[in-house]
Amino acid sequence: MTLVLPQGAAPWWAVAVLAGLGVGVGVWLTRSLGDASYRRPDERDRSLPRHTSWLVLAVALAWATLTFRFGGYAQWSLLPAYLYLGAVGAALALIDLDVHRLPDLIVLPSYPIGFVLLLVPTVVTAQWGWLLRGVLAGVVLFVGYLVLALVSPGGGGLGFGDVKLAGVLGLSLGWLGWGSVIVSVFAAFIIGGVVALILLLAGRAGRSSHIAFGPWMILGAWVALMFPVRVMTG
Numbered sequence: 001m002t003l004v005l006p007q008g009a010a011p012w013w014a015v016a017v018l019a020g021l022g023v024g025v026g027v028w029l030t031r032s033l034g035d036a037s038y039r040r041p042d043e044r045d046r047s048l049p050r051h052t053s054w055l056v057l058a059v060a061l062a063w064a065t066l067t068f069r070f071g072g073y074a075q076w077s078l079l080p081a082y083l084y085l086g087a088v089g090a091a092l093a094l095i096d097l098d099v100h101r102l103p104d105l106i107v108l109p110s111y112p113i114g115f116v117l118l119l120v121p122t123v124v125t126a127q128w129g130w131l132l133r134g135v136l137a138g139v140v141l142f143v144g145y146l147v148l149a150l151v152s153p154g155g156g157g158l159g160f161g162d163v164k165l166a167g168v169l170g171l172s173l174g175w176l177g178w179g180s181v182i183v184s185v186f187a188a189f190i191i192g193g194v195v196a197l198i199l200l201l202a203g204r205a206g207r208s209s210h211i212a213f214g215p216w217m218i219l220g221a222w223v224a225l226m227f228p229v230r231v232m233t234g
Helices: 012-033 054-070 073-099 110-125 128-151 153-157 160-174 178-201 214-226
Strands: none
Touching: 012 054, 012 073, 054 073, 054 214, 073 110, 073 160, 073 214, 110 128, 110 160, 128 160, 128 178, 160 178, 160 214, 178 214
16 A cells, blocks of 8 residues: 545635634534433433533534545535534544444434435546445445454444444545555554553553544544555556
8 A cells, every 4th residue: 555645635715714614513513412412311310521612623623634635626526525524523423432322313324425425526527436435345344343343352342333333434435445444444443542551551441441432433534534545456
């Protein structure tokens, strides 16, 4: 695999505008999720999340960097798919960190929404094989994470929410190429492993503690989007 530098990056004003819009989306998410309405009845006796304002920075940063990466004039049709992924990813990260769960209400609709958003650049570029690759990558990651969740002791820290999220990420990353899919998986497990080690050393978690993995899957996907690689064959 070789690193491929982004081409046709968006102009600075587009990055600034989308960063500003990201702030607005982040504020809306903060207000929407601040009351923890996503919790189940048996989870509502806990105190509300103390820190949610980081969502504003997270979405703004995600939208700015994704616009820089995909907002060039030749790639404009691809940008909405990843802006959606950035906003939904930030919301899912907060929820997973709070209740160690990724709600189907958010994850499952992301399959048809992601497919439709990727259908637009597919029509524009006439690269139908890329959309097919995205669907195939979604299936591969879904099955791969499902196997890990079933065969690993205690699920290996993976829940079925992570399995469903893997399919969404595979769809979005597979459109770009298998290199992005591979990088996202490796980055997720590396980041998740480092975070788990830090928590263990700091005494914030034990060997049997359940550590949310969804945020690191999402961060791994961002790494793959920002630092694309191409799988070299032959």
